[in-house]
Amino acid sequence: MKLKKLAAGAIGAVLALGLTACANENANSTATTTGSNPTSGAATTGAPAAAGGLVGISMPTTTLERWNNDGKNLVDKLKGMGYTTDLEYADNKPELQVSQLENMINADAKVLVIAAIDGTVLGPVLQTAADAGIKVIAYDRLINGTKNVDYYATFDNEKVGTLQGQFIETQLGLKDGKGPFNLEPFAGSPDDNNAKFFFKGAWDVLLPYVQSGKLVVPSGKSPASVDEWQNIGIQAWKTETAQAEMQNRLNSYYSGGAKVDVVLSPNDSLALGIEQALQGAGYQVGTDWPVITGQDGDLANVKNMLAGLQSMTVWKDTRELGDQAAKMVDQIMKGTTVDVNNNTYDNGVKVVPAYLLTPKVVTKDTVESLLVGSGFYKKDQLGL
Amino acid sequence: MNQLKDLVGKNLRQYGIMLALVVIVITFAAITGGKLVQPNNVAALIGQNAYVLILALGMLLVIIAGHIDLSVGSGVALIGAIIGYQMSVWQVPWGWAVLTGLGVGLLIGAWQGFWVAFVKIPAFVVTLAGMLLFRGLDQVIAARTMASLPQGFVNISNGFLPRFFGALKNPFAGWLIPSGSVFARNLDGVTMAIGLFAVLGLGFQAWRNRSSQKEHGIPVPPLSLAIVRWVLLSIAILAVTFVLSMNTPGATPILRGTPILLILLGILILVYSFVTSRTVFGRHVYAVGGNRNAALLSGVNTRLTDFMIFVNMGFLTAVAAIVTTSRAGNASAQAGTGYELDAIASCFIGGTAVTGGIGRVSGAMIGALIMGVLNMGLSIARVNANWQMAIKGLVLLIAVTLDLVSKRRSKVA
Numbered sequence: 063m064k065l066k067k068l069a070a071g072a073i074g075a076v077l078a079l080g081l082t083a084c085a086n087e088n089a090n091s092t093a094t095t096t097g098s099n100p101t102s103g104a105a106t107t108g109a110p111a112a113a114g115g116l117v118g119i120s121m122p123t124t125t126l127e128r129w130n131n132d133g134k135n136l137v138d139k140l141k142g143m144g145y146t147t148d149l150e151y152a153d154n155k156p157e158l159q160v161s162q163l164e165n166m167i168n169a170d171a172k173v174l175v176i177a178a179i180d181g182t183v184l185g186p187v188l189q190t191a192a193d194a195g196i197k198v199i200a201y202d203r204l205i206n207g208t209k210n211v212d213y214y215a216t217f218d219n220e221k222v223g224t225l226q227g228q229f230i231e232t233q234l235g236l237k238d239g240k241g242p243f244n245l246e247p248f249a250g251s252p253d254d255n256n257a258k259f260f261f262k263g264a265w266d267v268l269l270p271y272v273q274s275g276k277l278v279v280p281s282g283k284s285p286a287s288v289d290e291w292q293n294i295g296i297q298a299w300k301t302e303t304a305q306a307e308m309q310n311r312l313n314s315y316y317s318g319g320a321k322v323d324v325v326l327s328p329n330d331s332l333a334l335g336i337e338q339a340l341q342g343a344g345y346q347v348g349t350d351w352p353v354i355t356g357q358d359g360d361l362a363n364v365k366n367m368l369a370g371l372q373s374m375t376v377w378k379d380t381r382e383l384g385d386q387a388a389k390m391v392d393q394i395m396k397g398t399t400v401d402v403n404n405n406t407y408d409n410g411v412k413v414v415p416a417y418l419l420t421p422k423v424v425t426k427d428t429v430e431s432l433l434v435g436s437g438f439y440k441k442d443q444l445g446l
Numbered sequence: 447m448n449q450l451k452d453l454v455g456k457n458l459r460q461y462g463i464m465l466a467l468v469v470i471v472i473t474f475a476a477i478t479g480g481k482l483v484q485p486n487n488v489a490a491l492i493g494q495n496a497y498v499l500i501l502a503l504g505m506l507l508v509i510i511a512g513h514i515d516l517s518v519g520s521g522v523a524l525i526g527a528i529i530g531y532q533m534s535v536w537q538v539p540w541g542w543a544v545l546t547g548l549g550v551g552l553l554i555g556a557w558q559g560f561w562v563a564f565v566k567i568p569a570f571v572v573t574l575a576g577m578l579l580f581r582g583l584d585q586v587i588a589a590r591t592m593a594s595l596p597q598g599f600v601n602i603s604n605g606f607l608p609r610f611f612g613a614l615k616n617p618f619a620g621w622l623i624p625s626g627s628v629f630a631r632n633l634d635g636v637t638m639a640i641g642l643f644a645v646l647g648l649g650f651q652a653w654r655n656r657s658s659q660k661e662h663g664i665p666v667p668p669l670s671l672a673i674v675r676w677v678l679l680s681i682a683i684l685a686v687t688f689v690l691s692m693n694t695p696g697a698t699p700i701l702r703g704t705p706i707l708l709i710l711l712g713i714l715i716l717v718y719s720f721v722t723s724r725t726v727f728g729r730h731v732y733a734v735g736g737n738r739n740a741a742l743l744s745g746v747n748t749r750l751t752d753f754m755i756f757v758n759m760g761f762l763t764a765v766a767a768i769v770t771t772s773r774a775g776n777a778s779a780q781a782g783t784g785y786e787l788d789a790i791a792s793c794f795i796g797g798t799a800v801t802g803g804i805g806r807v808s809g810a811m812i813g814a815l816i817m818g819v820l821n822m823g824l825s826i827a828r829v830n831a832n833w834q835m836a837i838k839g840l841v842l843l844i845a846v847t848l849d850l851v852s853k854r855r856s857k858v859a
Contacts, residue, residue: 252831282828293830298783301591302774306494310825312696313486314478317628319697331778334593338775342604343486344695362593362776 116146117391118166118174123154128380129177132201135381136175139388145395156180163187167194173391177201181409184208197394201387202380206409213400214407215387217378218418219256223263223328225376225423226355230324231267233353233373241276243323246311247284248304248336250328252295260328260357261291268326280320281311296332305335312343321345324353330363330375332356337371347371359424359433364444367426378421379436386417462852463797463809466845467816474823481826482819484628488686489693489705493603493773495818496707497522497766501789502796502810503718504762507755509793510722511735512802513562513569515756517554517576518763518789522782524580525550525767527588530777533599534592540599548764554580555760556753563752577786585779593776602710603773606703611635613701616692634691637704641687644712645680652676707769714765719807731755735802792817795846816845 117140121129129151137147148166152159156179166174167190174196178184181203188198188210198205200214230236234243245268250257265288271277272284283294296304304327316322322340327333333356345351347370356363356375366372386401393400402415424432430446433439475482501518508515529547532538554576561572612635616623619630652672659666666672693702722728730751733741742748766785771777794800795816796809820841824834 292832293828295831297831297835298780300780300783301776301778302770302781305774306490306821307825309490309494310487310822313484313490314481314826317481317484317486317697321697331591331780334591334776334778335774338773341775342695344698360591362591365594 114144114146115172115395116148116166116170118163118169118171119147119149120159120163120166120174120176121149121151122159122177122179124151132177132380132384135384136388139385140391143388143392145391152179154179156183160184160187164190167191167196171196173197173199173394175199175201175387175391176205178203178205181206185210199387199390199394200414202383204407204409204414207411208409209411211409211414212394213390213402214414214416215383215390216416216418217383217421218404219259220263221418222357222376222421223260223265224267225263225421226260226326226328226357226374227264227267229355229374229423230264230326230353231271234324236271236276239276241271242278243276244320245272245277245279245284245324245326246281246308246322247279247294247326248307248328248332249285249291249295250332251297251299252292253297254299257295257299257328258288258291261285262288264326264328264355265291277324281315283311299329299331301331301335303335304332305339308336308339309342312339316343321350322352325355327355329357330360330372331358333372333375334360334362334366337366341371357421359438361439361443364424364429364433364439367424367429368444368446370426374423374425376421377424377432377438378419379432379438381436382419386419390417462849463795463812463816463845466848467812467819470816470819470823470841470845474819474827478823478826482823483689485631485689485692486628486694486696487822487826488689489702491815491818491822492705492708492711494822495814496603496711496769496773497785498788498792498814498817499711499811500714500762500766500769501785502792502814503714503807504759505789506718506793506796506798506805506807506810507722507731508569508759509735509790509798509800510802510805511731511752511755512738513752513755514790515558515569515573515576515759516786517558517573517580518759518766519782519785519787520577520580520584521551521554521760521763522767522770522785523584523588523779525554525764526771526777526781527584527592527779529768529771530592530595531587533595534777540596543599544768547768548761551760551762551764551767552757553760554763555757558760559753559756562756563749569756584781588777588779588781591776591778595771595775595777600772600775601706603707603769604775605706607636607706607709609634609636609701609703611639614638629689629692631692631694631699632701633688634701634703637687637691640704640709641684641691644683644687648679648683649676710765710769714762715807715811722807727751727754732803735804737803788814788817791842795842797849817842 119133119136121133124130133149133151137149140147148169148171150162150166152162159179160183163174163176163184164187174191176184176198178200184205185208188205188208191198192210197212198210200211202216204214204216205211234240249261265285268277272279285291285293296307312322325336327336333354336354340352351370353373356372359375359377363372363375367375390400402417404416404418405413407414407416422432429444434441434444434446471482481487505515505518525547528550529543532543532546533540558572558576561567562569613632614635616630616633619625623630656666656672690704694700695702722731730741730746733744733746734748734751738748770781774781792814793805793810794813796806796811796813798805798810817838820838824837829837
């Protein structure tokens with residue numbers, strides 16, 4: 063009897079531990095909420111000018127390094143501008159985030175900056191905020207299903223793909239009419255809406271060259287249009303699936319002696335598997351290693367870039383996002399026009415005026431200036 | 447005559463799922479214009495599916511005993527993370543990392559075995575908890591993907607045996623196979639020798655079984671049938687080794703030889719075939735799964751049997767983790783997701799009974815290969831990722847249905 067109770071307790075504890083860990087998965091770097099549907103929307107605010115007000119910042123969790131950095135950066139910026147801040151982390155629990163927001167509203171916050179855990183459950187609490195005249199900025203992730211979200215600050219997902227496509231374009235000299243080159247394109251998880259935007263950006267650049275024959279896809283895995291991107295999607299962004307897929311393509315379509323010249327990989331986890339498959343097939347850096355794209359600046363991939371195994375990664379500097387959000391808070395507080403540059407993010411109720419930041423291309427040569435210089439990685443982490 | 451019909455029926459039943467594998471291979475070889483069975487793809491098939499083959503060996507015992515293990519995917523991830531962390535952060539020798547990985551596997555197995563066997567918590571609950579627990583710990587350790595693992599470690603899954611015997615001239619090149627074809631390459635001597643050894647071993651084993659059965663007065667099938675069976679299996683084994691021996695890196699004609707993984711898998715499969723059919727422990731597992739109370743009353747230590755089944759599963763989880771991490775060349779938090787279902791599916795496709803008590807190593811291995819061939823065939827045939835999943839689901843259902851229906855029919859007859 064005693065033992066049974068003990069066991070029940072232990073399993074309870076184990077379940078709680080495991081579930082917390084699972085929830086953290088949601089905060090993946092390539093997984094932010096987006097929407098489409100172009101419409102137009104104005105972007106000014108009527109809030110009274112009042113320097114020194116309270117800004118509530120609600121972040122998902124302290125277990126991911128990035129949110130710790132995001133929170134600290136925002137607080138530093140806003141304090142520097144003379145505002146007081148209330149930064150709360152909600153342990154990845156949506157209901158905790160709601161109560162923390164209620165507390166901020168009761169504390170007379172003027173603006174709320176929210177990185178939502180679940181973008182669909184904040185409707186009621188944001189109605190309370192709107193009734194109190196509080197402005198809301200959705201940070202990194204869109205808040206859905208409510209009219210009470212005023213602005214959205216995030217990175218431009220389509221631009222990620224565009225940068226990858228343009229990098230390939232310049233590296234191979236496609237604009238100068240060079241070619242034909244052998245291309246193997248990959249896309250992200252078929253169930254991830256962002257994956258479509260990544261692919262669209264890249265394919266809009268590359269498809270014309272495929273059509274003109276300057277880029278050849280020996281495996282035939284070449285979507286005829288952006289809408290067919292799922293045909294080459296890698297389920298759940300899994301590295302090992304990408305490795306097996308690349309292995310199959312190399313073994314089946316390159317046995318005649320043709321070589322891959324370039325691989326379009328939407329992110330770093332796929333690129334890692336593709337690079338492993340290429341090594342297994344005997345490709346060597348310096349002789350026949352192809353151009354490979356990526357995204358996120360994962361540590362393993364940055365190391366691979368330094369070793370010549372990956373050509374580039376598209377990197378989102380989240381501190382820039384913090385700077386932008388702080389600027390928007392300041393503009394709201396001062397009652398001036400709030401900077402927005404995009405009116406296509408529809409949250410199901412309205413189009414949220416958004417400011418999209420442009421991600422950066424990092425190559426072997428700019429690892430040190432961009433990733434180390436910004437403090438994203440330390441030199442010894444990269445073996446520099 | 448009736449006896450012969452009975453024998454053919456019995457054999458067909460036993461080999462039904464093998465026939466399904468052959469049909470699937472031929473179908474996809476046809477669809478892909480022969481690409482599926484090219485030497486490099488055959489070598490890749492082993493690497494891509496080694497983890498399922500290994501996990502299915504352990505899962506087979508778990509399911510035969512009437513349990514289930516949902517934690518193996520997370521277990522693979524956790525052990526992979528522990529191995530990877532030691533090698534990339536602490537820079538320990540890879541042999542040591544591998545040993546500690548195996549140790550952690552045994553601990554994980556003992557932990558789950560304790561709850562199942564001694565506290566009598568249903569395995570479903572214990573391993574569901576394990577699935578969450580191990581995944582959580584894995585994410586703590588592998589918060590960042592750890593790459594650049596030592597070459598010696600990476601070679602476990604990506605390396606090849608030394609080519610002691612050099613290359614043999616392909617006897618079919620030039621006349622049966624046009625000389626430019628990938629099937630007209632030279633043959634690796636070591637690979638062919640291993641194939642020959644397997645064929646002879648199989649024959650010897652069958653002959654010994656037969657004489658021992660005769661000795662004990664057990665009726666044996668006619669000699670002609672036994673020979674036909676041996677010849678058919680030999681042709682299959684030699685055909686696979688023939689193709690495999692021509693595998694090369696990329697499009698180059700330089701032979702690579704036998705994958706190290708193949709030897710590891712071969713040893714594991716032999717050992718587990720022996721354990722399930724020839725050892726006291728193996729018979730106890732079947733007895734416990736067939737009728738737990740009867741086993742208990744006959745003096746089987748059911749608790750110890752249950753405990754050891756999970757310890758064994760933990761050990762094989764560690765082996766799968768080593769193989770997976772080595773193949774990927776990195777340890778990441780997302781490793782191993784869905785592996786438990788792959789292993790469970792392989793067992794069921796291979797004729798293991800959901801209710802326990804029934805199941806064979808060969809069946810589970812063929813089940814795993816059916817899934818592997820489907821994955822590779824659909825990929826080469828350029829089928830959309832969404833449809834790949836849907837088609838896999840249907841083919842699995844059909845394969846198992848055909849197998850079960852044929853078994854039922856022969857039981858009625």
